[in-house]
Amino acid sequence: MANADTILIVGAGPAGLEAARTVAELGKKAILVEAKADLGGTPYASYATLTPDLKETEASMKHMLDAVQQNPAVDVRVNTRIVKSEGALGAFRVSLSQESKETVEEVGAIVVATGFQHFDPGRETQMYGYYEYDDVITLVDAEKMFKEGKVVRPSTQEPPEKVAFIQCVGSRDRQIGNKYCSKVCCGIASKQSIEIKRMLPNSKVFIFYIDMRMYGFWEDQIYWKAQEEYKVNYIRGIVTEIIKKGDKLLVKGEDTTMGRPMEVLMDLVILSVGMEPSKGTIEMSRIFQIPREEHGFLQVVGGPLDTVSTPVAGIFVAGAAAGPKDIEDSVSMGAAAAAKAVGVLNRSALHV
Amino acid sequence: MPSDRYTDVALEEKQRLFNEVKADARYESYLYGCYECGICVAACPSARFYDFSPRKITQTLAREDVELFYEQLNDDVWNCSQCFSCNRCPRQNSPGGLITIMREVAVKNGLRTTKEALAGYTRIIYKIMTTGTQVSPDMLQEDAFPDWGPQVKAVSENLDVWRRVLPPETLHTTGLSWQVEERTMHELYAIWKMTGCLDMIGELDEGLHDIMEEIMDDALEESGLVAE
Numbered sequence: 001m002a003n004a005d006t007i008l009i010v011g012a013g014p015a016g017l018e019a020a021r022t023v024a025e026l027g028k029k030a031i032l033v034e035a036k037a038d039l040g041g042t043p044y045a046s047y048a049t050l051t052p053d054l055k056e057t058e059a060s061m062k063h064m065l066d067a068v069q070q071n072p073a074v075d076v077r078v079n080t081r082i083v084k085s086e087g088a089l090g091a092f093r094v095s096l097s098q099e100s101k102e103t104v105e106e107v108g109a110i111v112v113a114t115g116f117q118h119f120d121p122g123r124e125t126q127m128y129g130y131y132e133y134d135d136v137i138t139l140v141d142a143e144k145m146f147k148e149g150k151v152v153r154p155s156t157q158e159p160p161e162k163v164a165f166i167q168c169v170g171s172r173d174r175q176i177g178n179k180y181c182s183k184v185c186c187g188i189a190s191k192q193s194i195e196i197k198r199m200l201p202n203s204k205v206f207i208f209y210i211d212m213r214m215y216g217f218w219e220d221q222i223y224w225k226a227q228e229e230y231k232v233n234y235i236r237g238i239v240t241e242i243i244k245k246g247d248k249l250l251v252k253g254e255d256t257t258m259g260r261p262m263e264v265l266m267d268l269v270i271l272s273v274g275m276e277p278s279k280g281t282i283e284m285s286r287i288f289q290i291p292r293e294e295h296g297f298l299q300v301v302g303g304p305l306d307t308v309s310t311p312v313a314g315i316f317v318a319g320a321a322a323g324p325k326d327i328e329d330s331v332s333m334g335a336a337a338a339a340k341a342v343g344v345l346n347r348s349a350l351h352v
Numbered sequence: 353m354p355s356d357r358y359t360d361v362a363l364e365e366k367q368r369l370f371n372e373v374k375a376d377a378r379y380e381s382y383l384y385g386c387y388e389c390g391i392c393v394a395a396c397p398s399a400r401f402y403d404f405s406p407r408k409i410t411q412t413l414a415r416e417d418v419e420l421f422y423e424q425l426n427d428d429v430w431n432c433s434q435c436f437s438c439n440r441c442p443r444q445n446s447p448g449g450l451i452t453i454m455r456e457v458a459v460k461n462g463l464r465t466t467k468e469a470l471a472g473y474t475r476i477i478y479k480i481m482t483t484g485t486q487v488s489p490d491m492l493q494e495d496a497f498p499d500w501g502p503q504v505k506a507v508s509e510n511l512d513v514w515r516r517v518l519p520p521e522t523l524h525t526t527g528l529s530w531q532v533e534e535r536t537m538h539e540l541y542a543i544w545k546m547t548g549c550l551d552m553i554g555e556l557d558e559g560l561h562d563i564m565e566e567i568m569d570d571a572l573e574e575s576g577l578v579a580e
Contacts, residue, residue, distance in 0.1 A: 212387065224443075227385030233415045236388060257388055257411055258420070
C-alpha cells in the first residue's frame with residue numbers, strides 16, 4: 001500500500017497540531033493542511049491569553065508550532081483546502097487546493113480537526129444590539145483590545161466604569177437551535193473579568209449568567225479568583241435586552257439571586273458567544289461523508305469511551321469539530337486521534 | 353432594584369456605614385464569595401419563620417450594593433438568631449458573622465430602626481451588662497409568661513424554696529440566673545467600658561446607658577479596678 005504511512009490532518013489548531021506532532025513521534029508521516037495562512041487555529045488567532053492560566057497564547061503555543069514546522073516528518077501546507085476525497089481506509093485519495101493549484105495526496109488515515117466558529121450574536125432572537133451599538137462587543141472583540149494592552153469603550157475610546165458580560169449567547173437556547181453548553185465561555189468571561197480588573201482596578205465588572213460552569217480546577221483558578229480577589233459580581237439572571245440610554249447601555253434582566261427585576265446602566269457589554277461547527281467542519285462532513293450528530297458537530301461512535309472515532313473507517317476527529325471543547329480536551333483528542341490513526345495503519349499493513 | 357423606603361437617606365451616608373462594616377478586622381475572613389448554593393438559608397432557623405435570607409446578606413456585601421446593604425441593615429439583621437448554623441458554607445463565608453458586624457455598626461450609629469428593634473430588650477441588656485447573666489428566675493412571672501402554663505404561678509410563689517432544692521449552691525439565686533462573684537462582675541464592667549460596649553448602648557438608649565454607667569462606675573471605684 002503506497003502511502004499507508006502518511007496521515008492527513010485537516011486543521012492546524014491545538015487539536016491538529018498535537019495530532020501532527022504525535023503522528024511524527026509515533027514514526028509515521030503527516031500532512032498538516034490549514035486553510036488559513038497561519039498555524040495555531042482559533043485560540044492563536046483570536047485570544048490574547050489562554051484560559052485558565054492567563055498566559056500569553058503565542059508564547060504558550062510556540063512549542064506546538066515549532067514541533068510541526070521544524071519536523072521533517074510533518075509536511076505543513078497552509079492556505080490549503082480539501083476539495084475532494086475518494087477511496088477508503090488505507091488508501092484515501094484526497095484532492096488539495098493551494099492557491100488554485102490542485103494536488104492529489106494518497107493517505108492511509110485522516111484526522112479532521114477543523115474546529116468551531118463563534119456564534120454570530122446578530123442572529124434571530126438576540127436583542128443585544130451587537131450590530132447597532134458600538135459598545136456591545138464579543139469575547140473575541142475584547143481579546144483584540146487585550147492584545148493591544150487596553151480595554152476601552154469603542155464609542156469613546158475611554159476606559160469603561162461598568163462592564164457587563166452576558167453568558168450563554170448562542171448556547172443553551174432552543175429558539176436559536178443550539179441546545180448545548182459551549183463549555184468554555186464561563187471560564188473565558190471570568191478570565192477576561194480578571195484581566196479587566198487588573199487593567200482598570202476601579203471599574204465594576206458584572207457577569208450575568210444562567211449557571212456558572214467551570215469544571216475541575218477552573219473553579220478556584222478562575223471563578224473563585226475572579227469573585228474573591230477581583231470582586232467581580234456574578235449575578236444569576238440573563239439579560240433580556242439592551243437599550244441605548246444617552247451614551248450608556250441599559251441592561252434589563254432579572255436578578256434571580258435577589259428575586260427582583262433589574263435595570264442597570266453599563267458602559268461596555270461583552271457577549272459570551274458560544275461555539276458552532278465551523279464552515280470547515282461542515283465542509284469536511286460533506287467531503288468525507290462523516291455524519292453530523294444532532295447538534296451539528298461531527299459524530300463519534302464510542303460515546304464517552306471513544307471520543308475520536310467517526311463512523312467512517314480510517315477517519316478520526318479531534319477538538320471542537322466534534323462539539324464544544326476546551327483546549328485541554330482538544331489537545332488530548334489530537335493525541336488520541338493520532339494514536340488511533342497510526343494504530344489502524346499498523347493493523348492494515350499487517351493484513352497486506 | 354432596592355425599595356423606596358430609604359430614599360430620604362443620602363447615598364453618602366449609606367456608603368459611610370458600608371465602609372464602616374467593611375473596615376472591621378473580621379470582615380475579610382467572614383466574606384469570600386457566594387455561588388448561591390443556599391445551604392445557609394437551608395440551615396437557618398430564622399429563614400423558616402421570617403422573610404430573611406443569610407444568602408442575600410452575603411451576596412449584597414460581596415456585590416458592594418450599598419443601597420440594598422442599607423435596606424438590610426435596617427430591616428433584616430435583627431431577624432438573625434446568631435446561631436451560626438450558616439457557617440457550614442462551602443466557601444467558608446460566615447453570614448452570621450457579617451450580620452454581627454452589621455449589628456454593631458447599626459447600634460454604634462444609633463439607627464432608628466435598630467432602636468425600635470431593640471426597644472423590647474432593654475431589661476435583658478440591663479441584666480446582662482450589670483450581672484453577666486441573662487434571664488433571672490424572678491423574671492418568670494405568671495403574667496409575663498402565660499404560655500408557660502399554670503405551674504409558673506406555683507413556682508414563682510415559692511421561688512426561693514424551689515431554687516434552694518437545686519443541688520449546685522451557685523443556683524440558689526432568684527435575682528440572678530446563677531451566683532456571680534463580685535470580682536467577676538467588676539471585671540465585666542471594666543470590659544464593657546474599655547471595649548466601648550457601654551458607649552454603644554449610649555447611642556441606642558441614653559437613659560439605660562446612664563443608669564448602667566453609674567452602677568459600673570460606683571462599683572469600679574469601690575473595687576479599685578481602673579477602667580481607663
